[in-house]
Amino acid sequence: xxxxxxxGLDTIISKGGDDIAIVVLHGYGANxxxxxxxxxxxxxxxxPTWYFFNGILPTMMGPYETGRCWFPIDMEGLEKSxxxxxxxxxxxxxxxxxxxxxxxxxxxxLESIRGKFDKVYLGGFSQGSMICADVAFHNSHLVDKLFLxxxxxxxxxxxxxxxxxxxxxxxxxxxxxxxxxxxxQGAINLKSFLENTDNDPTYVEFPGAHEVPLEVVNKLELFxxxxxxx
Numbered sequence: 001x002x003x004x005x006x007x008g009l010d011t012i013i014s015k016g017g018d019d020i021a022i023v024v025l026h027g028y029g030a031n032x033x034x035x036x037x038x039x040x041x042x043x044x045x046x047x048p049t050w051y052f053f054n055g056i057l058p059t060m061m062g063p064y065e066t067g068r069c070w071f072p073i074d075m076e077g078l079e080k081s082x083x084x085x086x087x088x089x090x091x092x093x094x095x096x097x098x099x100x101x102x103x104x105x106x107x108x109x110l111e112s113i114r115g116k117f118d119k120v121y122l123g124g125f126s127q128g129s130m131i132c133a134d135v136a137f138h139n140s141h142l143v144d145k146l147f148l149x150x151x152x153x154x155x156x157x158x159x160x161x162x163x164x165x166x167x168x169x170x171x172x173x174x175x176x177x178x179x180x181x182x183x184x185q186g187a188i189n190l191k192s193f194l195e196n197t198d199n200d201p202t203y204v205e206f207p208g209a210h211e212v213p214l215e216v217v218n219k220l221e222l223f224x225x226x227x228x229x230x
Contacts, residue, residue: 007109010054020048025128029067071098123147152186166198176208
């Protein structure tokens with residue numbers, strides 16, 4: 001496992017075979033080390049090569065704590081939307097500032113990976129999953145599998161323009177019923193959006209918060225393995 005600048009993104013790469021590449025984007029305020037443990041347990045017998053991209057912007061998570069993000073979030077505005085019950089409009093009413101730039105950078109890196117592997121699985125957690133969805137919806141030829149962990153619906157106008165028909169790859173969604181950060185209604189709306197365009201996401205709800213419990217890891221493993229054996 002090594003760290004390098006890959007197509008302009010700070011990236012942790014766990015080398016495996018040339019058949020499968022799995023690309024993972026972390027959530028807001030974390031970094032690309034967050035999901036490295038996945039490489040020890042998920043699809044291990046298939047020996048994929050893992051790419052863990054680091055968020056393109058720094059963000060302060062406290063007086064002495066910094067993290068990375070994919071695009072800025074108005075945390076005060078988000079909190080107000082959560083408290084007022086208007087959360088579902090927070091990310092959907094417009095294209096979040098910085099989302100297109102982040103999506104473009106990840107797309108460029110994914111194009112480089114696509115030419116080296118038979119299969120490319122793309123996924124992320126929270127804000128990282130929003131970028132993954134945007135990249136996959138606009139560049140479906142780059143993705144063989146999409147997994148969205150604790151995700152939400154983003155920019156009705158932007159996604160409605162590109163998701164007009166069934167996507168050529170299967171989709172996995174998971175979300176905690178008690179998620180206080182991205183309430184589950186956003187995930188339900190994303191699921192409905194996909195179903196309305198003839199997609200049938202594998203949807204997993206769990207009794208938890210903003211997290212990826214073992215139950216989800218196990219079901220994601222099964223999802224990716226089944227895709228590989230199709």
